Amino acid sequence: MKILALHGPNLNMLGRREPEVYGSTTLAQIDQALAERAKAAGATLLSFQSNHEGALIDFLQAEGWDADGIIINPGALTHYGLSLRDALASLKCPIVEVHISNVYKREPFRHNSVVAPVATGQIAGLGWRGYMLALEWLL
Ligand code: DQA
Secondary structure, three states, X not given: OEEEEXXXXXHHXXXXXXXXXXXXXXXXXXXXXXXHHHHHOOOEEEEEEOOOHHHHHHHHHHHOOOOOEEEEEOHHHHHOOHHHHHHHHOOOOOEEEEEOOOHHHOOHHHOOOOOHHHOOEEEEOOOOHHHHHHHHHHX
């Protein structure tokens, strides 16, 4: 079983970036926890972060076709990343959209996700553990 974890713009700054909103856990810690849980279940986890929409699309085109599940926090691309949305729409496996913060309690521009209509489900507001819950569901 092959699972992808994609992280969009600014998520490489987790731990330092607005810790009151996003917590103090770093992206490396999240990726390590995901990889360990996946390995324990006999699955492979491939993680990728980019600040560039095209790089996320390149990764999906290279690794998405034979993936069994995708966890994605698109960062702000959630709200306007139509190319990323189209790349996700072309894939057949389940997709879980994850947000560390509860985007619906925040600024109005965060209330709309262009990714949600092509995702299987969404987890928002449960901190970094949302990624782990997404992985559990995919497993
Ligand atoms: C986020 C929410 C987005 O609105 C924001 O642009 C992010 C992170 C979250 O995980 O809560 O970069 O996706």
